[in-house]
Amino acid sequence: MKPTSKFGVLILVAPAVFIYAFAVLLPFVGTIALSFARWNGFGTPEFAGFDNYIRAFHDTVFVSSFGHMLFYIATTLVVEVAMGLLLAGVISSGRFMGYPRVALFIPVMLPMVVIAVLWGAVFNPDFGAMNAFLSAIGREDWRQVWLGNPATALPAISLVSGWIFAGFYMAIFNAAFARLPQDVIESARLDGANERTLFWRIKVPMIRQVSSVAMLLCITGGIQGFDLFYVMTNGGPYNSTEVPTTYMVKAVFRDMEIGFGSSLSVILTIVGLVIAIFFRKWRSTRQEDVEY
């Protein structure tokens, strides 16, 4: 439709654009600009060219933080997405599923900080439920300082992430299964397919597009993950759980290296955008073989 007046359009569109431009777009451009500066937050920023970027690629903690991020993403793809898919498979085909469907989604809506503090207590070496449980089943020797041991801290955090988000992906897959045409499934059943065959041969291939969205969400979520890491270990022990986001926050707010921190931010954003674009391409080239 043609607008009745230009002024009317302005009133409708301007507030959203203004707030968003002020608090997101402008700071986004500002962060890119700061990534080329040397600045401690006071005085005038100095132009630094690509120095911050060169330093970032030589910073062993930053480079290894990408390794931790990759470990976290790989683990969460299994304990969140694959787990969610399996749970949805059972939930969508059986009865009496109201309870697990509701119960498994609870952690998704709770504040991550609350969950992180709770699981920090579960993993506490003195009064934590984990060690108490191991003692109760007679495995004193398996007791650990879970979050204080470089070998167990990162897996522990990944596990907590799975505890939160398996239910989230379950809900996504469950909704996708519910949209599948019933006639296909019924005719497969008539042909003698059991639930297992039905799941792997019919249902999972038919929701491939949803699966790729779920994987992308899990990967981008992993790149941005901060809350659990900050609260449970803050990168420690010995940088063994340092991820790019926690390191970036330290660079800016502890070391006052605002230019350097900004370059880390830009690198991380580019990595995220490249993966997102790659996934979109990959999805659209495969679109024709998925039909609803």
Next chain:
Amino acid sequence: MNRKPTFSTLVVWFYATLNLLPMLWMFMSSLKTNAEIAKSPLGLPTTFDFSVFAEAWEMGGLGTYAINSAIVTFTATTITLTVSSMAGFALSKLNFRGRGVVMGIFTLGLLLPIQAYFIAQNELFELVYLKDTRWALIVPYTAMGIPLAVWLLKSYIDSLPKEIFESARVDGASDLAVYRLLMVPIIRPALVTVGIFSVLSSWNEFLLALLYVQDDALKTIPTGLLAFSSKYVTDYQMLFAALSMVTLPMIVLYVVFNRQIVTGLTQGSVKG
């Protein structure tokens, strides 16, 4: 269809129960004294003394944090829904110059993570004296919510037949009148979905709350709870009481509105 619970049904029931155990443990521990917690972490509570909850709420400051969260969340969500439904309506039904550009910048916003802009945002908020005020959270929560809200509301309005609007137009209504009198009632279901997503993201947001608000009297629940947990680092019972008080009301709300909340959170995250 299956009529009997199968083996996998039982496994999933067991798994769901296992998942609830940490929360059950938390609630149980909030009723145990520190000595009991230290002596047998998995033991059942022996007394039911709820006074520790009142103490956490008042002396621990949980009440203040909850009020701050409520103010920030309510304001941010109201502004997000208002400005996004206005923009979504204009972008969906009106042809105006610059529409493509506006759509473009909002689409960019769907892709940008918080890490892409919070460093300069911090400097900007410092510059305009927003830091350590409630607006330091309301403004970014609103701004971050806008691209998604516009996108979801626009797609909802796209699916409405344009005859409804054209007939109102014939009756002489201006665009603003159409928005106010016709649009808002029709898109209520979409507003609920977007609103739930917006409420939960504001209520749970941590990074910006951590960086922009140092004043304890203005902290929201996530940062407040963190301050609480370092203040009462040896008082386990208080910590568990605080955790229970934050989670239990949310769980009750979730069980009541579970369908809307699941839809709101999944749609909000998947965004097409």
